Amino acid sequence: MRTTLLLFFLLLGFGMHAQTTVQGTVKDEAGEPVPGANVVIIGTTTGTVSDFDGNFTLATSQNPPFVIRVSSIGYTEVTTQITSSNQTVAIVLKEAQTLLDEIVVSASRTPERLFESPVSVERFGLKEIKNAAAESFYGGLQNLKGVDINTNSLTFQSINTRGFATFANTRFMQLVDGMDNSAPGLNFVLGNLVGMSELEVQSVEILPGASSALYGAGAFNGILFMRSKSPFDFQGISAYFKTGITSQEAAGDNNYYDFGIRAAHAFSDKLAVKANFSFLKGEDWHANRTDDLNRPGADRTNPAYDGLNVYGDEVGTLLNFDALAGLPSGTVGSAFVTRTGYDEIDLANYAAESVKTDFSVYYRPFADDFEIVYNGRIGRGNTLYQGANRYSIKNFILQQHKLEFRNDNFFLRGYITSEGSGDSYDTRFAAINVNRRWKGDTQWFTEYAQTYIGARLGVGTGNPLDDATAHAIARQTADTGRFLPGTPQFQNAFNQVINDGDLTTGAKFIDNTQLRHVDANYNFTHLTSDFADIQIGGSFREYVLNSNGTIFTDFDGPINYNEYGAYLQIQKKFLEERLKFTGSVRYDKNEFFDGFFSPRVSLAYTAGENRNHNIRISAQQGFRNPTTQDLFIGLNAGRAILVGSAPNNLDRDIRSFPVSSSGQTITGSSTATVVGRDAYENAFSLASVNAGTPTAVNTPLVQPEEITAFELGYRGQFGKVTIDLSGYYNQYNNFISNTTVLVPFYGQAGDNALSLLALQNGDFFAYQTYTNSLADINSYGANIGVDVKVFGNFDLGVNYTYAELDFDQAAFPDFRTNFNTPNHKVKASFGNTELFKNFGFNVNYRWSDTYFWQATFADGQLPSFTVLDAQINYAVPDIKSVFKVGGSNILGYEYFSAIGTGAVGSIFYVSWTVNP
Incomplete structure (x- = not known):
């Protein structure tokens, strides 16, 4: 049945050949080309974008006359009537007073104005990428309202919206040209470590909140969409080079490099190819906190010391010295004693690195809108990941290969995602097992106890020692022969441990998990537009867990399981196209759980004589299947053993x-x-x-997590002022977490x-x-953003976000929600893209309130922090170049994104970008 349906989509796509071609140029009032402008036939989903020179070609099966709408961020949209086939038009866009005219596709899987989107959407386009003050476009996303970025390391930033943030953010989805960018074994996105080069990005859209009705189980708490540039529209060779320093109190000043190149060429109107390569290298943020996790204020003289970024000292035991020596109870007593650990700097690989490559072939067999695309992406990187422990991710590889058939009305795509853990290892178990290489636990604790007892009783000296001195001598004696960092003995033992996948003796983790995914969508709008806009679609996914028993319980071979789903969406406009109704419903089934329906209904009304006010309201249900680790993990993390709750895993x-x-x-x-x-x-x-x-x-045992989400929003434009505000309320049922x-x-x-x-x-x-929690867990929040032109052509934006968790922790003390989100955040930006000819600047400010961080590695209060990013840029059109000088966190106020990570320092850079 599934195969028949997909073939039906494909044949329909082949049967619909374009009959009309419209060509044109898009320029601003100064005659400069406007790249990335959206060109859409009004009343349809048919559209295209202008290339870097402002040129576009629009192919459609619709016969003239019809009207096209041309829009781009920062400009007022223009409509033009098309009266004949092969017509050529010249479009001039005037600078807009609003930022809401840009076109988005994520909210409804169809092009629509951001102003009329049925739910909240944040967009980051070519203009924002050019003017990003952060060291990367991905880092610049944290300046969008309602968007958080938790910095796990230099090359791993985790995006989050509407709470429940961890670095393993399994509630947030990232799609790169339609492919889920999550690592299938880890179940979460590693930021842009193996994502997309900024030269390749056409646009980024973020949907905060649940979107399961269209995107399925993973679209539970937000989605990020990255869309790449077509080689038909953006041709030539482009490149960038950045260099500078990272600065951190713990690591000092270190060199930072980032280089990328893109090549694209259309050999004809039927065949085009593109390729990308980027390379980033720098020193990661060092984590060096030595706080005692169990006894605040205690130092290393405590016999039970367990430091935050000190590993190996988790191994401990209660030594009853009286019982061991055969003495009356209370003679010298007892104490909990831990082994001597190693600092993280002696164990972790701080050489952060990201290498991304991709290659694509675009084939249009009929030289129209029907397109066959092959895309292969391979990313390799070094980073630090903090989960239950701190993991040194070294030579990690994620690759994706996609084949897609599409035209303006449908797509059918299939892709494979494979991850390879490379030489990655667990720093905690590296320390534990380096310790055991030179002296086993039993011998170490025996020597400790014997020395302590003798010191307290004055054996051999006749001079009994006090408790603290006795413990110090006992540790010194037990540590005799300890491998010290920097010595050949330590390095040899360390190398052996990190190449050993048995956690009883080693630290390496092995993960070669895959997922196989097929999804399809057909938009019937060109057939049903007189009645309504209708879309149907579906997906199938299979997981193949393969960790050789080091993460999952797959010691006897890979574990396979699957899930599938299908959806329907209807959109209809009423009241002179002022009222827009959107209704969606999706059914999903995981082989371990009952099927689930996730509906969404929204109404958006455009008011005002000039249609400059839009009010939206939506309600939807969503769900999240337990992850591969929720189901099949079997991992000794040192402080606890993690065991998944699939019935056949117990x-x-x-x-x-x-x-x-x-x-x-x-x-x-x-x-x-x-x-x-x-x-x-x-x-x-x-x-x-x-x-x-x-x-x-x-x-x-764990069951799928459910959400009922309500949202109310308003968008409006008042001359040079744009306002976008929204509020939401989420009710969770069967909330997945850990006890x-x-x-x-x-x-x-x-x-x-x-x-x-x-x-x-x-x-x-x-x-x-x-x-799953038996408790009622709710969250709610609001955000407001104001953008305005001031002092002529200066851009000023301010936004505020409020988030709150409603959960009775006292009634459920063992349950951990990991909300990990501040109540209050304020962000602001100020800049001018043309302060004077070819010169622009941008400044971004962020303030975050203090909040409690809760995760498996460690809990604690995170202080509030303030961050300032800034950049200046100068364009040299003669050599098609833009030079930029900038920095992130330029004030140098170091801050923490989580308990246990390195403090985030400053990055200062200069860059040179060349675009054809």
Whole structure:
């Protein structure tokens, strides 16, 4: 059935040949070409864009007469009547007083004015890319209203909208020319590490909030769309080169390089190709906080020290010195002791790097709008990723290969995404297992205990030592022979560990996961426009999990599963095209869960004599399937074991643990076996144990997460002033998150007998489960943006965002929402693209309120911060070049995006861009 439907779409596309061709140029009032201008036939979805020289060609099956609308950001739209085939037109755009006339396609999967979009949309086009003050166009996106960027590292920035931000942002989707840019094994986007070169970007659109009705399960909390330039419209060789420094207190000043080149050529009106290459290199932000995670204010003299960016010191045990020495209880006491760790700088690869390449072939067999496109993208990079631990991502590769058939009315695309973890490793386990290479845990703790007991009793000296001195001598003795960073012994052990994929002895993680995806869409508007605009579409996806048992429980071979969906959308205008109705519904099915319908309804009304006010309201339901890791992870992260809750995963995770001497007396065994099912069916809640009242908990298996979202918005233009404001309210059901539980090695949790003894004897281990909240979780917020021309032709923009979580944490102390979003954010921009001839500048300001960061690595309060980015640019038309000098965070006020990351410092750069 699926194959028949796709062939039907394809045959329809072949059968609709363009009969009319319109050619033209788009220029401004000064006679300069306007690249990227949108050209659309009014009342249809047929359209194109102007190339870098302002030229365009529009092919359509519609016979004249008809009217085209030409628009571009910063200009007033123009309509022109087409009366004959092969007509040539010259369009002159006047500078606009509003920024709302640009065309977007993401909100409804069809071209429409941003002003009339049924939901909130943020757009970043060629003009914004040119004037971005940040070091990259991707970094510049954080100046859009309602958009957050959490900086995980120099080459990994995670975009988020409307809360629930982590670096593993599984609630946010990024599409690059229609392909999901998420790493299939990691389940999230690695920023623009393996994305798109800024030379290749035609436009970026961001949809905040749920969009499941059109885009499926991943479109839960926002989508970013990147659209590339066509080689038919943007030809020639273009390049850029940036160089400068990164500056951070922990890392000092280091060189920064960024280079890119794009080549595109149309051999005829049927065949065109393009290729891109970009390379970025710099020193990553160093993370060097040594705060004790469990005892605020404690330093390394604490025997139980566990530093934030210190690893290996998670390995610890309760040493009962009296029992070990056969002394009466209370003689020298007991203490929890951890091994000596290594600082992150001794373990992590801070050589940040990103290499992106892509190649495309565009073929138009009939020299009309029907197009066959092959696109291959390969990205390789080094970065740091913070999840449960800090991971050194080294030589990570993500590649995507797509074949697409399309015309103005349909598309059919299929693509494969493959990831390869390369030489990546876990810094925490690197430290743990380097320690174990020179001395095993048992030997280390035995030597510690013997030395401590002797020092406290004055054995051999007759002079008993105080507690602090005894602990210091015990650690010094146990650390005898320790491999020190910078020595050959350390380096040899380190190299062996990071190339070993067994986390009991090594630190390397292996991931060669794939996803295979097919989706299609057909727009019937050209057939049904007298009644309504109608679209249908669908998708199919298969995951192939392949980590050799290092991340998933796929130790006996790859794990496969699939999901599919289909949707319908209807749009209709009423009341002299002032009232626009949009209705959508989608059905999705994952093989592990029941199917789900996600509808969306919106109304948008354009008011005012000049149609300069637009009010919109929408309601929609969305959902999110549990990720590959929610279902099939089986990973010992050091502080806890992560075990996914797919029903057939619970008995696949099997582990052995050493049992204490007291436990051995009870069980008669020196080891205990724990399966993943125990985390869900035989465990205590962490909060209850910490409170001294151990309570057994049965954790339900994870189910799809659901959202009901409401939005109300207004857009208006008042002369030179543009206002865009919106408010939203989200209700979550079955909210997916994690709980931490303690699994006893013997007894049944809640038996008030053996399981309690297991807790007392330290015979338990922490597990992280994947489940859904029983609590009511809601979020709401609002944002307002004002853009205005001041002092003639200066651009001034200010926006404010408010976000709030509604959740009773006290009633559900074990549940973690990871909202991770400030209540208040303010952003502002000021610039002039033509301060004087060929010279422009731009300044961006951001302020973020303090907020609480909650994640598996560490929790804590993030201070408020202020960031200022700025750039000046000078164009030299004779050599088709733009020179830019700029910087991000130029005031040097370092700030943190999360607890545990390196402080974000400053980047200063100069760049030279050449466009044909």
